[in-house]
Amino acid sequence: MAAANSRVDSWGYVIVLSKFVILFIDTGIEKSFGVLIPTLVERLESDYATIGLICSMPPAIMYLICPFVTLALRRANHRAVAMSGGLLSALCLIACAFLKTAVTVGICLTLSGVGLAMTFLPTVLALNDFFKDNFVLWSTVAAYGYTSGSLLLPIVIERSLPAYGYQGEFIILGGVALHLLVCGATIRKATCRPNGDTSERGGRDQEEKRHRCGSQERPSLNGEVMLHQLDDKMWEENVSQFEIRQREQEDENCEETFLEEWRLIQHEPRRFQRNHETLPNDSRGDCGLLQEGIFLLSLPIPFFISYTTYAWMLFLVPHGEQLGIPPSKAVYLSTLGGIGGILGRTIFIILISKGVSDLSVYIAVGSVCTGCFFLDFTSSAYPVRATLAFIQGFSFFVEDSVYTSLSKGAIFDEDNFDMAVAISNFMCGLGISCAGLFTG
Template structure:
């Protein structure tokens, strides 16, 4: 619940730079993965499980303070635009949009006419939204018979707005990806240290594998933020990272020494803390109508919650059957390959839609 609220707030404050800001905000998550394993291990040694849980609970109380900092985004200040005749027109960004987050008819006409001297030109992002919104409206109007009464038409449109996420076919196709990403990352975090201990590494050393993975995550996230800021091919980077991560799981059998486990933990941490930014991209890129942003966050979080729940149960079941964490990690690599395939397919669909939008 705190995650969804934070994401929605970030989108309100930074609608145009959400992907960058969301990725940057996840640094805190990465830092926690470095510090908390050490705190937990030392707390267990000093106070046992009960004391360790009390300390973790006290740390979690910080969520109350974090929640108290969330605010609604203030309305934009009215800006005066002076045309050639000297008339000033007060306009705000919120006035230029309809209540459901779509572009107003006035902006349509300005865009379709190619702009005028007395109106600022739209940037590329605004143009894309204009075209997407026009296509969305035309598509919905085509589905409504002309013989429908006004009341039925309004009811139909109300239902479409209430369940608009059902019309987001690309995002629905990406739903398994949300499930798999959370499943894979939580399974890795849960069993990374027990896997090392089963291979004969002392617990006091094994716990630092989580820290090594977190350090890899800091490096990976920093590189990702640079790529997003430079507006490079982020999905290509995601897919390449996923291939590397899949290989690291499939090669889990290559050695049991601490050095080998540290390298694998670093690569996997580097990859997972890049991949956990994928949902933030899909909230924006896979959604056709901006009004469905909140529903996309809710659905993605729900699928992620299912994945996190299943990760411990199913991975634990696999270990009970195989009695080998190595086999569990190799099977996890196969699941990760499925996630990479899903991501590649969704990226192709997004690119094709954007190309059609540009042509339109």
């Protein structure tokens, strides 16, 4: 059994790696479009607003259709859905290399986003399945994929564009997206809990411990027969030692039972508090999320965060070029933003692992990011733009964990987690599509 638990623990980290790769692909492709936007405008004979909209389709659709993917996952095999989605996303990106109109490219990028959603959401649910008590922490660790993708992939695309051209770039992006197929193959259910969740047998053991704590047990009949066979002096000594050992064992069992019950109360206080307010799971259905008032009130937050983040991702490089920075230097603004994001995310993980409130961190970092954008007009010099890009990346890649915290911390019933994640992602998708359209 210990070996089985070890295997399950290790596979949980494989799920973390899979989510890392998925986010690497998602953000890396989106940041790469920032390099390709001028070429797309010229090749497709369109304007920046339209190209910005269709380039925002993969991440936008990835988030927008999450509620529908959630409903499908309740009836389908998670691994099969995830692998099919990875293949669909890669093939659509490769097809974009051979299309010459904005409409057809937009359709393919939209389907690519559908494939991303089909791989992304099963991975998130698997991550929560393995790490129920530390989901926010490990989800934030996996989110290093965001920063790594924005750091590395735009440089690859910018350097390979002169060598391979427009078609070669989309084939490269499609090859990168094929790794989603491997990520989908890693999906599996957690068969046992690393955090010590009790099984049916464990529940019977707890019941027996409670029974022992509530009533005194006497020596078994066989024990009494054996004791009566001893002489009187030995019998008295053995009885005394037996009673002492029995009392110690009962005290230990009582303490273990108390600690186990206390951990259960700490892990699921909200479920116990609302048990009398909610309907049973089989009769409540999907309407349970309507009872999560705090979560529903917080839904505008992921919309605005995703809007600002993806507007920055798409147009950081074009904005630098507009200010007179050469393209070969402007592409490194994305790299500096990615470096800042890695630093910010590392500091954030350290803080929440030390018990610092994640909401307090979001407020402080959000204030710094807002002030940074107010200083955008101050100078067009490259050192100033590089500094601002670094601070903005530092801030955005901390703030993008907000919807994860809300999906886990703002709901009272764990059964609503999958739909809460889906609705949060839907709001993120709305923000991303608006960012591509209005900012462009």
